[in-house]
Amino acid sequence: MEYDWLSLLPHLILAGGAVVLVAAGAASRRFAGAVAPYFTVAVAAATAAAALMLWREPASSWFGALTVDPFFVIFAVIFAATLALVALLSARYAPLDGSDRPEYYALLIMVTCAVTFMASATNLVLIYVAIEFSSILSYILVGYVRGDRLSGEAGLKYFLYGAVASAVMLLGFGLLYAMTGATDLAAVAANLPHMGRSFETWGYVTVVTPSGGAAATLSPVFIFLAFGLILVGLGYKISAVPFHMWAPDAYQGAPTPVAAFLSVASKASGFAVILRLVLTLHGALDLVYGGWTKYLAALAVASMVFGVVVGIVQTDVRRLLAYSSIAHAGFALLGIVADTQLGFASVIVYLVLYAAMNIGAFGTVAVIGHVTGGYDLKDYAGMGRRHPVLAAALAVFLLALAGIPPLSGFFAKFYVLAALIDRDYIFLAVVAILASVVALFLYARVIKPMYFGKAEGEDVRRFSPAAAVALVICFLFTLLLGVWPQLLVAWAKAAIIPLLPRI
Amino acid sequence: MVWLASIIIIAPLLGFLIAILWGKRMGEPKAAIAPVAALGVSFGAAIALFAGTLLGYGGDFSYTWFRVGDFALQVGFLLDRFAGVMALVVATVSFMIHIYSTGYMAGDKLYGRYFAYLNLFSAAMLGLVLANNFLQAFIFWELVGLTSYLLIGFWFEKPEAANAGMKAFITTRLGDVGLLVGIILIFTLTGTFHFGTIFGLIEYGALAPAMVTAIAILIFAGAVGKSAQIPLHVWLPDAMEGPTPVSALIHAATMVAAGVYLVARSFPIFVAAAGASEVVAYVGATTALMAATIAVVQIDIKRVLAYSTISQLGYMMLALGCGSQAAGIFHLYTHAFFKALLFLGAGAVIHACHTNDMREMGGLGRRMKWTAATFILAALALAGVPPFSGFFSKDEILVAVVDHGGWYLAFAAFFTVFLTAFYMFRAIFITFGGKAGEKAERAREAPWNMLGPMVFLCVFAVVAGWIGIPGVTKGFAWLAGFDVHGEHYGINVGAAGASLALAAGGIGLAWALYRLKVYPVEKIYRTFRPVAVVLERKYFFDDVYGFLFVKGTVFFARLWGLFDNYVIDGAVNGTARLTVLLSKFKGWFDLAVVDGAVNFTGWITQAFGKTFRRVQTGYVQEYLIVLVCGVIAILVAVLVIL
C-alpha cells in the first residue's frame, strides 16, 4: 500500500494535536494555557497507543519513504513517553511563566512529531528533513525563555552549531545520492556496492584515483567519506565527542524540562537513525576500509572518557548532567560497535532505561531549581534534610545513572558489556567499566552535598503535583525495570531481528 | 502461592519505604502504623502460605531474571513446608515484636527510623527463607547483616553501641567471605545457583567428594559467623547494646538462626560431604557447652540471655551435625518463640527499672506479675520441662545425639541441659525474687501493647512443641516436610528422664543458692576463683582477639571510622542510609566513595577535567573548529588508507 494512512497515524496525531493547541491558544490564551500540559499528555498517550497498534510485520509505505515496524514502535513509544513526562514537568516550571504557554507545548508536540519521523524514515530526503525539523524546533525551545540572557545565548549557539553540523551531514547525503542515484535507503544499499559503473561512465576514475585503478578502489573511499560526513551530523544529534560541544551550553541555558527532552528524545532519535542506517546499509559499510566499527569505537571511547572527566569538575548540575549524557551516548554507541543482534538490542534497552532515569534526574533538578532557584552544587547542600523525598529520588536516579545493580542503569550497561565481551572486545569493555567507576565520582559529587552538607536556606516548599506524578513514574520505571528487564529485552530483540542484514 | 510469597516480602519493603521517607514527618505514634500494618499483612500471608504448603500447593517456582546468551539467571521461591514453617515463625515473631516496640520505643527521637529498619530486616529475613537459590539467599543474607548492623548501632551516640555494631559487622563478614567463596565454588562447578539442581547433582555424585566437603565447610563458615558459633561468637553478647526488641527479633529468634537454617537447607550437601557433619557437631557441642558456662556468671540480664542464645544455637548445630535435620529445626522453631519471649520479658524489666544489672533489680515478681509469669513459663520451656515446647525439641536432639554416639557430644548435650536450667533460674530468682533492689522500687507493669505480644508468644512457647508428642501428633518432621530416613520418631525414655532430672537439678540448685541461700555464693566464688575468672573473661576470646588483631583493629578502626563517620553523619537523615544501603550491593561503591586511596583516581580525573574543560571556551565558532577538526580527521584517515 503506497498510501497507507494508518502508518502515518502516530505522526498525524502529533501534528494534529499541535495544530489544535495553537488554534485553542488563539481562541482563549488562558484556557489553552491551563489545559495545555494535560492535553499534551493526552496527545502523547494517543500517539503511544496508535504506535503500539502498529506493532506488526515491517511494512514500507509512501513509496518507501516510511517504514513502520517494531523498531519504529519502540522509539515512538519512547518519544511519546518523554513528551508526556516533559509536559508534566513543565506544568508549573517558573521560568516559563512569562512566555507563551500553549505554543510552548505545541512546539514540544511538534518536536516529538519530528523525532518520530526520524524513527520511521527510510528515505534520505525524509531523514534529512526530519532531522532538520527536530533541530529547528529544538533551537526555539532552548531559547524559549523570553528576556533571559542565558536562554537566548544557548539558543543561538545551539542554532549555529546545529546548522553547520547538519549542513555537513547533508553533504554526506548528497555524496550517497551522487554515488547511487537513489535516495531510498533500500535502493542506496542495493546500488552502493555496484556504484563503480556510474563513475566510470562520467570519467571520474582517471581523475580521482592517483593509481588510475578501477572504480572498485575508488568507491570505498567515497563511501567512507560520505559516511564520515553523515556521522558528523548524527554525532551532533547524539552529542558524541568531538561533536558534543553544543550540549553543555544548551542544557544549561535551556529551560530544564527542555534539556530533559533534548538529552533523552533527541539523543534517542539520533540513535534511531544511526541504527537504521547501520542495519540497512550494512553491506556497504563493510566496504569501509579496515572496518567501520573502529571509528565508532573511537568516538564511543572519546565520549565516555571526555564526558566523565570534564563532567567531574562541573559545579552546575545541569552541565554536570550534560557531560554525563555525553558519556552515556558513548556507552550506548558501544552496543553498535559490537555489531551483533545482542549489541543492537542492547542499544535499544539502554535508551529506554536511560530515558527513565535521565528524565527523572533532570526532572528532580528542575523541581529543586524551581523551588530553590539554584542549580549550583552549593544549592544542594543539606537537601536530604530540606526535602528528603526529592533528595532520595535524585540520589536513586543518579545511582541508576551510575549503574548500581538493583537499579535499571545496571542492566543498561550490563547488556552492552555482555555484547562486547561476546565479541571479545575486552579492551573496550574494560575501558567502559573504568569509565563507569570514575563516573561514580561524578554522581557522588551531587549526592554528597545533599546528605553531608550543612543545610542552608529554608526547607523546600511543596511543588507541583504534575511534576510529582512525572517523577514517580520515572522512579517506578527505574526501580522496576532494574528488577525485571527481561520483557524489555525481548521487545528490543523483536525490534532488531527484522532489520538484521541477511547474510 | 507465588503471590503470597511476594506479598510477604513486599509488604514490609513498602513499610520500610514509607517509614524511612515520611516517618520523621508523621511523628509518633503515626510513624508506626504503616510498618506494623505491613508486618500484619506479612503475618496473614505467611499463615496462608503455611496452610498452602501443608495442603500441597507448594513447589519450586523459578523465573528467569535476565538472560544473556546461554546463561540465564534464575530467581524464584522454594515454597516447601520447611520454608512455610520458617516464614510463619519469622512473620509471627516479627509481627509481635513490632507491636511490642510501639510501647518500648515510645519517646525515642528516631522512632520512625527504628520501624523502618525493623521492616527492612523483616523483608530481608523473609526473603532469605523463601529463596530457592544461593545467590538470592546470599543477597538477603547480606541485607539481614546490614540491618542488624544498623539496629545494633541504633543508639549511635553511645560509643559502646556504635562499636558493637561495627564488631558484629566485621565478625560476621569473616564468615560471609567463606560463604561467598563456597557459593562461587558451587557455581563454577555446577553452573547454577539453584538449590534443587545443586542438591540433585550432589546426591547423584556428580561432584568430587573433596569438593563437596570443601563446599560444606565453606557454607558452614558463613553459618558460624551468622549463628555466633565458636570461634566467631564474640559479636553476639556485644550486640545486646541494641534496643531490646531488636535483640529479641534479630539476635535471638530469627537472624542468628539463619545460619542454622542455611545448614539445614543445604543438608543434602552435608549428608554427602565426608567429615563435614562431624565438624558441625563438634563446633555445635563446644559452643553449647562453653556459652552455657559463661552464662552462669553473667550479671547483665540481657547477656545471660545472649549466652543462652549462643548455647542453644550450638545445640541446633549439634543436632544437624548428628544427622537430624528435623530435631535441629524443631528446636529452632520452639526456641524462636520462647527466647523472643524471654527477651521481651527482659525488655519489660529493663524498661521498668532503667538498668540491665540484675543485682539492682529483685522483687519484681510482685510488681510485674504478668511479666514474671510469662518469663518463668518461657524459662521452663528453655530448661526443657514438660509439657512446655522446649522439652519436645530438646528431647529429639538428645535422642539424635545418643543415636549418633560419641561421649563428648553426649556429655556436652546433657551437661548443657543442667547448666541451662541453672542459669535461667538463677536469673529468675535474682530478678523476680527476694527484696526489691534500689532501682526496682518504682517499677511498674508494662503497658498493654508490650504485654499483649508477650502473652501471645507465651501461648506459643507453651504449645508449639505439642506437634511432637509421640503417639498423639504427627511430629515436627511431618510438619516441616523433612525426609526422615529411618530416623525413628518416638520418645526415648532414658534420654527424657535423664534430661528432666538434670533440669530439675539445675532448677533445684538455683533455688537452693539464690532463693533459700543455703550457702553463700560469694564463698563458692572465692573457692573456685580461677574457674570464675576464666568464665568471667569469657575464656579470654575477646582478649586473645584483641591481642591478635591490635594492628588489625587499628587499621579497621580507621577504615570503619571513615565508614562510620559517613554513616553517622548521614544518620541525621534517614535517606542517607538508603544511599549506603544501596551501596552495599556493590562492594566497590563503599570504597570508591569512602576510601581515600580511590580519591587519588578522583584527583587525577579532576586534574584532567580542569584541563580539558578549557576546550569549552564558550565561543561557538571555536566549537565549530573542533567539529571541522573532526571532519579533517576523517579526511586524513581517508588519505592514510589510500
Add this chain to the structure above:
Amino acid sequence: MTITPLHFVGVSALLFGIGLLVVLTRRNAIGVLMGIELMLNAVNVQLVTFDRVYGPERLDGQLFSLFVITVAAAEAVVGLALILAVYRSRGTVAVDDLHELRG
C-alpha cells in the same frame, strides 16, 4: 573543453568551503547565517548535477534540493528570530560576545 559533472562538483566543493570559512570567521551572527546558507546551496548544486547524471526520468535529486531550500528558509527564519531575541536582551549580534556559558 567539455563540461563534465566533475566541474559542477568542483564548484560545489568550493562553495561549501567558502561557506564554512564564512561561518568560522564572521563575527556578526547574520554573517554566519549567510555562510550556512552558502553551505546548503553548495549541496544543492551537487544534488541537481547528479539529478541530470541519473537521467531525466528520475527526479530524486531535484526533489531533494527543493526540500533543502525549504528547510534552509525555515532555518533562516528561526535563526533570525533567535538573533533578534539575543539582540533585544544584550544589544549585540556578535557571536564572540556570547560566551557566558562555558567550561
